[in-house]
Amino acid sequence: MNKTAFITGASSGIGRATAVALAKAGYQLVVTGRRRERLDELAQELAPTSVHVLTFDVRDRAAVEAAAAGLPAAFQHIDVLINNAGNAHGLAPIQDGDVADWDAMLDGNVKGLLYVSRAVLPRMGEGGFIVNLGSIAGYEAYANGNVYCASKAAVAMLTRSMRIDLLPRGIRVAEVAPGMVETEFSEVRFKGDEARAASVYQGVEPLRPEDIADLIQFMVTRPPHVQIAEVVIFPTAQAAAATVRRQA
Numbered sequence: 001m002n003k004t005a006f007i008t009g010a011s012s013g014i015g016r017a018t019a020v021a022l023a024k025a026g027y028q029l030v031v032t033g034r035r036r037e038r039l040d041e042l043a044q045e046l047a048p049t050s051v052h053v054l055t056f057d058v059r060d061r062a063a064v065e066a067a068a069a070g071l072p073a074a075f076q077h078i079d080v081l082i083n084n085a086g087n088a089h090g091l092a093p094i095q096d097g098d099v100a101d102w103d104a105m106l107d108g109n110v111k112g113l114l115y116v117s118r119a120v121l122p123r124m125g126e127g128g129f130i131v132n133l134g135s136i137a138g139y140e141a142y143a144n145g146n147v148y149c150a151s152k153a154a155v156a157m158l159t160r161s162m163r164i165d166l167l168p169r170g171i172r173v174a175e176v177a178p179g180m181v182e183t184e185f186s187e188v189r190f191k192g193d194e195a196r197a198a199s200v201y202q203g204v205e206p207l208r209p210e211d212i213a214d215l216i217q218f219m220v221t222r223p224p225h226v227q228i229a230e231v232v233i234f235p236t237a238q239a240a241a242a243t244v245r246r247q248a
């Protein structure tokens with residue numbers, strides 16, 4: 001039987017690209033997100049791969065638990081969990097921060113990851129693999145990043161701690177921490193201000209979601225005794241969170 005990967009935030013960006021990569025690698029998939037139509041389209045695109053679509057917001061603990069409890073028999077054993085759902089909301093000095101943005105980032109990036117892990121872990125066994133999507137923002141503070149940086153630092157530390165807690169169960173836990181990746185990330189951060197979002201990538205060739213998916217696929221397909229624990233991945237034009245080479 002094919003292995004099963006459970007991917008949150010699969011309707012776009014890194015989550016979607018990872019679904020495509022893992023389908024190609026022979027996994028059957030549970031794809032989750034908030035946008036049903038996009039997930040259904042993805043499931044169709046991935047045919048003949050077996051795909052189960054779940055629609056929920058990772059911030060809604062009851063919905064997360066109900067979704068995991070209701071998995072059909074063929075998808076009940078999870079081999080790989082990709083905790084990808086998450087976002088940045090706003091980019092403002094701490095004194096001007098919007099409390100709703102803070103809640104959205106801490107509830108989604110931190111508590112959402114916890115809720116999903118807690119719901120899925122009873123379905124994972126020896127040899128399983130969890131990949132948490134962190135960010136360079138979890139390693140380096142940058143101007144106005146404050147709560148987003150803190151939420152991703154929490155992901156880094158949760159990953160390390162989960163690896164220790166899950167050692168007796170033989171479940172591997174890893175963090176992938178990207179720099180600039182061109183997804184809907186900046187559009188969401190800047191609340192649909194497309195010009196501001198585009199300026200982030202001005203004169204730079206950012207990573208593509210497929211680059212991250214390629215890395216994740218490599219990590220989860222290593223032999224059972226290999227656990228790649230943490231990877232920071234930048235585009236060539238980036239050397240640190242706020243150090244970018246822009247060319248005309």
Ligand code: 8X3
Binds near residue numbers: 137179180181
């Ligand atoms: C995305 C990378 O540098 O914009 O997590 O925070 S950054």
